Every structure is written in structure tokens, then in C-alpha cells.
Amino acid sequence: xxxxxxxxxxxxxxWALVKIVxxxxxxLGVVSYLIYAERKIAGHIQARTGPNxxxxxxxxxxxxxxxxxxxxxxxxxxxxxxxxxxxxxILAVVPALVTFSVVPFGPSPALVVTDxxxxxxxxxxxxxxxxxxxxxxxxxxNNKYALLGGMRSSAQMISYELAMGLSTxxxxxxxxxxxxxxxxxxxxxxxxxxxxPLAFIIFMLTxxxxxxxxxxxxxxxxxxxxxxxxxxxxxxxxxxxxxGEFMNVIAICAIAVTLFLGGWNGPGPPGLGMLWxxxxxxxxxxxxxxxxxxxxxxxxxxxxxxxxxxxxxxxLLNIVLTAVAVYWGSHR
Amino acid sequence: xxxYLPVLMFLAVAIAFAAGTIGLxxxxxxxxxxxxxxxxxxxxxxxxxxARARFSVKFYLVAVLFILFDIEAVFLYPWAVxxxxxxxxxxxxxxxxxxxxxxxxxxxxxxxALEWD
Numbered sequence: 001x002x003x004x005x006x007x008x009x010x011x012x013x014x015w016a017l018v019k020i021v022x023x024x025x026x027x028l029g030v031v032s033y034l035i036y037a038e039r040k041i042a043g044h045i046q047a048r049t050g051p052n053x054x055x056x057x058x059x060x061x062x063x064x065x066x067x068x069x070x071x072x073x074x075x076x077x078x079x080x081x082x083x084x085x086x087x088x089x090i091l092a093v094v095p096a097l098v099t100f101s102v103v104p105f106g107p108s109p110a111l112v113v114t115d116x117x118x119x120x121x122x123x124x125x126x127x128x129x130x131x132x133x134x135x136x137x138x139x140x141x142n143n144k145y146a147l148l149g150g151m152r153s154s155a156q157m158i159s160y161e162l163a164m165g166l167s168t169x170x171x172x173x174x175x176x177x178x179x180x181x182x183x184x185x186x187x188x189x190x191x192x193x194x195x196x197p198l199a200f201i202i203f204m205l206t207x208x209x210x211x212x213x214x215x216x217x218x219x220x221x222x223x224x225x226x227x228x229x230x231x232x233x234x235x236x237x238x239x240x241x242x243x244g245e246f247m248n249v250i251a252i253c254a255i256a257v258t259l260f261l262g263g264w265n266g267p268g269p270p271g272l273g274m275l276w277x278x279x280x281x282x283x284x285x286x287x288x289x290x291x292x293x294x295x296x297x298x299x300x301x302x303x304x305x306x307x308x309x310x311x312x313x314x315x316l317l318n319i320v321l322t323a324v325a326v327y328w329g330s331h332r
Numbered sequence: 333x334x335x336y337l338p339v340l341m342f343l344a345v346a347i348a349f350a351a352g353t354i355g356l357x358x359x360x361x362x363x364x365x366x367x368x369x370x371x372x373x374x375x376x377x378x379x380x381x382x383a384r385a386r387f388s389v390k391f392y393l394v395a396v397l398f399i400l401f402d403i404e405a406v407f408l409y410p411w412a413v414x415x416x417x418x419x420x421x422x423x424x425x426x427x428x429x430x431x432x433x434x435x436x437x438x439x440x441x442x443x444x445a446l447e448w449d
Contacts, residue, residue, distance in 0.1 A: 016338035020345050074361045078370040079382070090350040097346040101339045114338035121409065122339065142384065143372040155391050158398040165405045172412035231373055236357035240350055301448035304394075308446045312401070313437070316430060319408065323415065327423050330416065 019113045023100050031246045032062035038289045045293045066239070074235035081140040088137035089237040092244030095126040095133075099251040104181045106264050106274035112181060119180035120172070123255050124165055127210055130248060131157040134212070137241070138229035149228025152218050152300065157210055159307040164206035166315035167199040170322040171259050180255075184263030191262035198318045200260045202311050204287075207252045209307065211245060213288060215295040218303060253284040393445060404433055 004010055036051065036058070043050025051058035076085055102119035104112040116122055131154050138150015172178065174195060175186040186192075193200045209216040225231075230241045257263060257280045266276030298306070372379045411418070411426050418425075440446060 012334070013337070013341070016341055017345075020338065020342050024345060024349060070357050071361060073363065074358055075363070075365050075369055077372045078367070079372065086354075089354060090347060093350040094343065094346040097349075098339065098342050101342040113342065114335045116335050116339060141372070142382070144374065144385075147385075147387070151387055151391050155394045158402075159394060162398060162401050162405060165402070166408070169405075169408050169412045172409065173415045176413060176416055178409070178413055226373065226375070235361055236354050239357075240354060304446065304448050309441075316434070319412075320427070320430060323423055323426065326415065327420070331420075 016113060019110075020101070023113065024097065027097065027100065027247060027250065028243075030250060031243055032066065034246055034250065034285060035065070035242075036062050037285075038292075041286070041289045042293045045290075069239040070236055072235040074237065077142055077232050079142040080232065081142065084136050084140035085232075086237075088133050088140060089233065089240035089244075091129070091136065092133035092241050093247060095129040096244055096247035096251050099123050099126045099255070102180050103251075103254045103258060104184055104263060105277055107270045108273075109181075111264075111274060115179055115181045117177075117179045120168060120178045120183070120255075120259075123180075123251075124161075124168070127164070127248075127252070128161060130210070130244075131161075133241070133244065134229045137233065141229075141232035143232050145226045146229050146231045149225045149231070152225075153212060153229060156216065156218055156303060156307070157212075159304060160206040160209035160216075160311070163202055163307060163311035163315045164210060166312070166319060167202040167206065168259060169315075169319050170196045170199040173319075173322050173326055180258050180263075184258055184265065187262040187265055191260065191265070193260040196260065196318070196322065198314060199322075200256075202315050202318070203256055203260065205306075205311060207256060208288070208291065209303070211248045211252055211288075213245075213249065214292040215297050216303060217292075217297060218300055249285065249288055250281070253281055253288065256284055257281050390448065397440065397445065400436070401433075404429075 039061070040050040040058070051061040054060040054064045076082070099122070101113040102116050102122050104115070106112075109115065134157070135150045135154040138146040138148075138153070141147070171183065171192050174192055175183040177183060177186070183192075208214075212218075230238055233241060254277075257277060261280045261284075262276075264273030264277040266272060266279075268276075374380065407429065408426070411422060415422060
């Protein structure tokens with residue numbers, strides 16, 4: 001028995017599994033209380049108190065919500081495409097979770113599940129997969145609102161994905177690596193947001209669109225499309241779409257912190273690295289909530305124009321400027 | 333390749349978690365369905381026709397444009413990572429590439445492929 005445990009391969013696998021399970025449960029907790037925070041902040045922005053009945057300050061509200069969703073009656077339209085209808089909610093959660101396998105939470109290698117040398121590509125691949133859940137969920141419901149929501153959303157997400165992918169290239173030129181740990185290490189003196197302000201703005205705007213958050217929440221525009229792609233979903237399947245949306249928000253904010261805001265870099269001993277990471281992540285998450293409850297929704301043609309005619313050329317311009325500046329800086 | 337194993341493990345754990353939660357919930361939830369409840373939701377009135385109808389061709393156009401531009405963006409990643417080693421040749425090559433990309437983009441604008449109204 002002791003021989004098995006001293007085998008380095010077995011230790012590697014077990015250690016990775018421990019980290020994965022810790023991240024999974026931590027994410028569930030964070031998502032629950034992010035939803036609570038969103039409702040509380042939304043309440044105060046609209047001059048009301050938000051949830052305050054379940055437990056002190058309403059702190060047990062997320063638990064009550066999850067239990068309610070878990071025991072709710074579940075039904076599916078008779079004309080739905082059954083297999084795809086069941087798979088779509090799973091697809092909503094999985095890519096968002098897998099992104100966390102490459103996010104460096106702290107300076108020690110123990111605080112990242114695995115340091116893949118193409119970490120950034122893995123993030124972009126996973127954020128591309130997120131569109132499948134919404135498109136397939138909307139299409140398979142066989143409901144007109146769901147279909148329209150799914151179609152709008154897939155067109156929106158692929159349009160903004162281009163600008164998002166291009167906005168990260170400036171960071172790659174500066175860091176010279178696709179590994180997220182190396183990108184964070186390259187920011188030990190200056191955060192990349194200092195050299196890449198345009199890319200940071202483009203990345204954050206596309207992040208709102210990629211996660212279908214207001215002011216880009218066209219797929220679930222409730223005034224025109226009932227609930228968009230998840231109109232026909234109920235019970236825990238609806239819960240999975242909800243969970244997936246918030247996990248995507250956390251994942252994309254974690255990547256924004258890693259790429260532009262110096263990741264775990266901050267004053268003080270390296271032991272404080274994780275604290276800095278969490279602090280920066282919280283600030284971005286607060287901005288996401290703040291924007292949602294402050295700005296009105298865009299019209300669809302405005303949204304597509306912004307993505308294709310403003311953000312895409314701006315991202316290309318940023319690449320050219322960064323390349324010229326880096327070349328000039330290294331050959332003076 | 334060893335460092336990719338945890339990504340696959342994370343994928344397996346995530347699928348197991350999502351499928352397990354949905355499966356567990358679907359065992360215990362009540363099911364009292366009837367034909368009315370099973371019909372597609374259309375604001376309370378009888379559903380009109382089928383949702384498998386045609387939709388605007390614009391969406392296909394966006395999908396095709398996305399694939400074109402995304403493939404071109406993929407070429408930029410290896411270039412960006414090795415930019416400092418490539419020197420002046422790399423800079424000029426990529427400027428030429430981006431200018432070609434831009435010509436295609438201007439053609440799209442001229443053809444009004446990105447207009448939604």
C-alpha cells in the first residue's frame with residue numbers, strides 16, 4: 001500500500017484531484033454568495049434592501065434558493081429534441097469550470113491545478129465552447145423565443161470572441177508566453193494594464209458580451225423574448241444555466257486579473273499573493289454587478305456594430321501599436 | 333504531456349458534477365405533467381405552428397465571417413509569442429498580413445455585410 005502512495009505518478013494524480021475538488025466546491029460557494037451579493041447590491045442601487053428574511057441579513061438566501069430549485073417540478077416540451085435538451089445545461093457549466101484548471105491563484109505551483117504552456121489558448125477554447133450550451137439549448141426546446149434567443153446569442157458571442165481573442169495578443173507580445181503563470185510572472189514590476197489600456201477596455205467589454213450580462217444580455221431580453229434560450233428549462237436544468245453564467249463571469253474576471261491586473265502580484269510577502277488575487281477578482285466582480293444594474297440594454301444592431309465596427313478594428317490597431325512599440329523599445 | 337492530464341481530470345469531474353446534480357434532482361422532483369404543460373410556452377396562448385422555421389440568413393453570414401477572421405487570428409498567436417525573436421522580419425511580415433486582413437474587412441464594409449437594418 002505504501003508503495004502505491006510513494007509512486008510520483010500516483011501522487012501527482014491524487015494531488016491534482018484534491019485541488020480540482022477543492023476548486024469545484026469553492027466555486028459553488030463563491031457562486032452562491034455572488035448571487036446573494038448581486039441581489040443585495042441590486043437592491044441598494046434601486047433603493048431597497050434586497051433579500052433579508054432567510055437568516056441574519058438574508059445570508060442563508062442562496063441555500064434556500066438552491067434547495068428550492070433542486071426540488072422543483074421538471075418538465076420539457078413534448079416536441080423538444082430530448083437528447084440535446086438534456087445535454088445543453090451540462091455544457092453550460094463544464095467549460096466555465098475547466099477554465100479554472102489553468103488559473104494561477106497564487107505564486108506557489110501548489111496554487112494552480114496545472115501550468116499548461118498554452119493556458120491562454122485553453123481559456124479561449126473553453127469560452128468558445130460556452131456558445132454551444134446556449135445555441136443547442138435554444139434550438140432543442142422547439143420554442144420560438146428560445147430559438148430566437150439562442151440564434152441572437154450565438155451570433156453575439158462569436159462576434160465578440162474575435163475582438164476578445166485579438167485583444168489578448170498585445171499581452172502575448174509583452175509576455176512572450178501563452179502560459180498564464182509566466183504571464184503573471186512577467187508583470188512583477190508593471191501590470192500589463194499600464195501598457196495595454198486599450199486591450200483591457202476591449203477585453204472587459206467583450207467579457208460582458210461573452211457572459212451575456214447586461215448591457216449585452218440580448219439572448220435573454222425579457223421584454224421581448226420571455227427568457228430567451230432557457231424559456232423551457234425548469235428545476236436543476238435551469239439551475240445549471242444560472243450556475244454556468246455566474247461561473248463564466250468568475251472565470252473571465254479571473255483571466256482578466258491574470259492577463260492585465262498582475263494576477264497575484266502585489267505588495268507584501270509572496271504569502272499574500274492569493275489575497276491580492278481574490279481582492280482584484282472581487283473588484284472586477286463588483287464592476288460586473290454595478291454595470292448590470294446601471295446601464296440599459298443595447299439594441300441588437302447597435303450591439304453587432306459595436307463588436308464588428310469598433311472593437312475589432314480597435315483590437316487590430318492595438319496589435320500594430322504594441323508590435324511597433326515593443327520593436328522600437330528593444331532596438332533603440 | 334503530463335501537465336495536460338489534470339485538465340482532462342477536471343473535465344471528467346465537471347461533467348460528473350453537472351450530470352450528477354441534474355440526475356439526482358430529476359429522480360426526486362415531482363412530475364405531474366399534462367398535454368397543456370408540455371406544449372411550448374407562447375405567453376399563454378395556443379402555440380402557432382412549429383419553431384423549426386426559417387430564420388434570417390444574416391446569422392449564417394456572421395458565422396462564415398467569424399470563421400474567416402478567427403482562422404486569421406489563430407495565425408497571430410504563434411507570431412505574438414515569438415515576436416521578440418523574430419525581429420524586423422516578423423514585424424514587417426505581420427504588418428503585411430494585417431493589411432491584407434484589413435483590405436478584406438474594408439470589402440465587407442463596402443458590401444454592407446455587417447449592416448443589420
